[in-house]
Amino acid sequence: MHKIYPGPVEVLHGIDLTVERDEQVAIVGPSGSGKSTLLNLIGILDRPTSGTLVLDGHDTAALSDGRLAGLRAATIGFVFQQFFLLDYRTALDNVADGLLYTATPLRERRRRAAEVLDRVGLGDRLRHRPGQLSGGERQRVAIARALVGRPALVLADEPTGSLDTANGTAILKLLSELHDEGTTLVVITHDPTVAGAMDREIHIRDGRIHPEPT
Amino acid sequence: MSRSSLTPADLVRVSLLGIGARKLRATLSVLGIAIGIAAIVCVLGISESSAAGLERQLDRLGTNLLSVQPGQNLTGDQTTLPLPAEQTLTNAPYVQQVSGIATVSGTVLRNKHVGSNFTGGISIKAARPNLPAILRGQIAQGTFLNAATSNYPVTVLGAVAAQRLGITTLRPGTAVWLGGKAFTVAGVLAPIQLSPDIDRSALIGFAEAKQAFHIDGSASTVYLRTDPQHVAAAADSLAAAASPAHPDQVSVSQPSAALSAQLAAKKTFNSLFLGLGTVAVLVGAIGIANVMVISVLERRSEIGLRRALGATRRHIAGQFIGESLALALLGGLAGSAIGSLVTAGYAEYKHWHTVIPATGLGLGIGATLAIGALAGLYPATRAARLSPTQALAR
Numbered sequence: 001m002h003k004i005y006p007g008p009v010e011v012l013h014g015i016d017l018t019v020e021r022d023e024q025v026a027i028v029g030p031s032g033s034g035k036s037t038l039l040n041l042i043g044i045l046d047r048p049t050s051g052t053l054v055l056d057g058h059d060t061a062a063l064s065d066g067r068l069a070g071l072r073a074a075t076i077g078f079v080f081q082q083f084f085l086l087d088y089r090t091a092l093d094n095v096a097d098g099l100l101y102t103a104t105p106l107r108e109r110r111r112r113a114a115e116v117l118d119r120v121g122l123g124d125r126l127r128h129r130p131g132q133l134s135g136g137e138r139q140r141v142a143i144a145r146a147l148v149g150r151p152a153l154v155l156a157d158e159p160t161g162s163l164d165t166a167n168g169t170a171i172l173k174l175l176s177e178l179h180d181e182g183t184t185l186v187v188i189t190h191d192p193t194v195a196g197a198m199d200r201e202i203h204i205r206d207g208r209i210h211p212e213p214t
Numbered sequence: 215m216s217r218s219s220l221t222p223a224d225l226v227r228v229s230l231l232g233i234g235a236r237k238l239r240a241t242l243s244v245l246g247i248a249i250g251i252a253a254i255v256c257v258l259g260i261s262e263s264s265a266a267g268l269e270r271q272l273d274r275l276g277t278n279l280l281s282v283q284p285g286q287n288l289t290g291d292q293t294t295l296p297l298p299a300e301q302t303l304t305n306a307p308y309v310q311q312v313s314g315i316a317t318v319s320g321t322v323l324r325n326k327h328v329g330s331n332f333t334g335g336i337s338i339k340a341a342r343p344n345l346p347a348i349l350r351g352q353i354a355q356g357t358f359l360n361a362a363t364s365n366y367p368v369t370v371l372g373a374v375a376a377q378r379l380g381i382t383t384l385r386p387g388t389a390v391w392l393g394g395k396a397f398t399v400a401g402v403l404a405p406i407q408l409s410p411d412i413d414r415s416a417l418i419g420f421a422e423a424k425q426a427f428h429i430d431g432s433a434s435t436v437y438l439r440t441d442p443q444h445v446a447a448a449a450d451s452l453a454a455a456a457s458p459a460h461p462d463q464v465s466v467s468q469p470s471a472a473l474s475a476q477l478a479a480k481k482t483f484n485s486l487f488l489g490l491g492t493v494a495v496l497v498g499a500i501g502i503a504n505v506m507v508i509s510v511l512e513r514r515s516e517i518g519l520r521r522a523l524g525a526t527r528r529h530i531a532g533q534f535i536g537e538s539l540a541l542a543l544l545g546g547l548a549g550s551a552i553g554s555l556v557t558a559g560y561a562e563y564k565h566w567h568t569v570i571p572a573t574g575l576g577l578g579i580g581a582t583l584a585i586g587a588l589a590g591l592y593p594a595t596r597a598a599r600l601s602p603t604q605a606l607a608r
Contacts, residue, residue: 037603045522045602066526069218073524080606084519088235100228101524103219145523 001051003037003207011037012048013207021152024176024185026195029204035188036157038204042186043076043155044068056152073101077146081158083138085130091117091141092126098145109148116144120174136167143174154178156187160194172197218524220532229536232509233544240541243505246498247545247585248552251578254491255553258574260560267566268477275350275408277470278445282436282456285465293463297432299456306455308441308448313348314433315412316340318423320393322416324379328391334378338392339415339434340423341370348437349406355384356401364419367426369397372413376402392416393427408469409437499585502541506534506593510600517597518605531598538590539583546582550575 003012011034019025019042027035040046041053044060053060056075060068077098085094095113096106104112117126120140130138139159146154159175160168172194179185187194195201203210220228233240282303284293296302300314318338321330343360346353358370369392371381379390381399388399397418406412423429436456440448449468453461510517517530525533554570561568 040603043522045518045606066218066528069521069524069526069529070216072522073218074216076522078522080519082515084515084606086235086516086519088231098523100224101218101220101520101526101529102216103221106224106227 001041001048001053003041004049011207015209017209019184019186021184022182023200024179024198026198026201027186027188027204028195028201033204034207035204039155039157039188043078044072075152077149077151077154079143079146079154079156079159081161083142085138085141087130090127090129091122094141095144095148098148102149112148116148120144136163136170139163139171153184158188160191218526220529225532225536228533229540232537233540239505243501244541244545244548246501247495247542247582248549250491250494250498251546251549251582252552253494254488254578255550255574256556257487257491258571259553259557259569262569262571263557263561263566265477266569268473272470272473275470278440278442279408279469280438280440280449280452281467281469282452283465285463287463294432296457297430300433300436302455303436303438303452306451308444309438310441311344311348311439312436313342313345314436316423316429316432317434318427318429320427323391326391335414336375336378337415339417340420340429341417348439349408351406352404354402354404358401359417359419363400365421367395367397367422368400370401370403370417371399372403372415373405374413375416390416395426495585498545499589502538503589503592506538506590510534510593510597514600514605517600518602521602521605527598531594534594534597535587535590539586542582542586542589546579550578
């Protein structure tokens with residue numbers, strides 16, 4: 001795949017990558033190497049300038065905006081470094097919103113959200129707003145939101161990037177539990193501990209994949 | 215493959231939550247439309263309430279009252295109606311009731327000790343017993359003249375006349391001095407809207423007027439009730455019926471015409487205020503569009519997040535149009551409520567029946583919805599066009 005932004009700035013120069021179902025992959029590399037762009041492409045938030053992306057057997061180039069959105073809603077869960085929680089919604093509603101675009105009734109969305117929050121250890125924080133939670137708790141809410149739709153693929157961009165070590169470890173544990181249940185995981189990280197915990201590390205530099213140093 | 219979907223209920227919920235999260239801003243942005251709609255509802259409501267008051271008055275008084283008076287002859291001198299005019303008018307087509315009055319010259323004084331200058335501008339008139347019925351007048355106190363009392367020195371005072379003579383409560387034996395003779399006051403009339411000059415008169419019977427003041431009995435004004443369906447046709451034939459020899463010296467008028475004209479004026483008077491209200495609504499709409507544009511700029515990451523969660527461009531556009539519609543509708547509802555309250559308060563103060571213009575309210579709400587959709591269109595399109603990666607980038 002290639003990705004060229006207007007400018008023109010070629011960010012990705014021919015990435016050829018296959019992630020197997022159930023695999024957990026770490027994408028590592030310096031800032032500006034194109035990691036985030038790659039993750040956006042994998043998460044079909046953006047389309048490649050050239051090349052194809054096949055996700056769950058679908059050639060994404062052929063899909064309409066509506067279909068792509070459907071795919072994101074049903075099969076992909078995102079975890080962002082900045083969490084992106086809505087300040088005016090409770091933890092429960094932030095997580096329940098993970099199912100907003102899947103035609104799930106509100107009652108069911110809330111029930112499942114409570115379940116997942118309980119699982120990430122925030123069963124007693126359902127009515128708290130993001131402002132009343134610590135950074136680690138917020139990231140756990142964000143992870144719960146990514147998980148509530150039981151997606152086949154979870155994409156995480158620096159999930160531990162703004163957390164201290166203790167919280168980072170807890171998040172890592174959560175992610176590996178997820179993997180044990182059969183979720184495919186792609187994580188961008190600077191953190192060697194996180195990268196080391198994955199099945200495979202992909203090194204990106206200047207928009208190209210470099211051979212894995214072993 | 216599953217499609218992304220957002221149920222209508224969820225769309226409404228998402229839109230309202232967006233507003234609820236920024237209450238102060240929502241309130242301020244809604245104010246413009248609320249004021250505009252309130253102004254429009256007030257103008258329509260108050261004018262319709264007052265018109266309804268006039269209409270009820272007209273209904274009660276009837277528009278089928280005509281009055282016949284002598285006009286001027288070719289040389290400009292005042293003429294009189296022929297003596298049998300009242301009788302001939304009774305037989306004119308479509309005429310149902312007739313009652314004449316005649317002017318009597320003489321001073322009206324409270325008693326004989328009062329100087330003859332203190333007449334208070336009150337005149338004496340001879341009247342028939344059916345006068346209050348024909349003018350739809352009410353007797354405030356006592357009784358009106360009847361066939362018997364018309365033959366004796368008995369008078370009934372108009373409302374203003376009674377007030378100027380200082381007769382507030384009628385006691386048995388109260389008398390006033392008409393043309394140098396004591397007349398017992400039998401009754402006092404309530405104000406008569408169709409013929410205010412009766413209010414400033416002391417009325418006596420024709421028989422007594424002939425005897426005491428030597429009038430010839432020709433009427434100075436003849437009031438007629440006609441068939442309500444044929445008022446115009448009746449009016450056309452009255453001059454000839456009253457004075458077959460000189461129909462050109464007779465003037466026929468419709469006392470309710472003044473009220474009708476007032477009513478017509480009330481209904482056309484509003485366009486300026488309605489224009490001002492419309493301007494306020496437009497300014498309000500621009501305010502909402504402004505707030506929505508800012509909201510889209512501020513909430514880029516929310517837009518990006520929603521796209522990541524599976525929202526389509528359409529869902530994002532729907533959310534922002536929904537917010538704009540909800541803001542406009544809130545403004546419309548608040549404005550309608552304020553306008554209705556002000557109308558009700560003012561109508562209460564003026565003793566009118568409150569009329570809230572239903573079509574006005576309906577149109578107002580419809581207009582705010584259209585305005586909300588228009589104001590939201592551009593911001594919503596911007597939000598929908600934002601690519602998820604741009605929206606999520608810091």
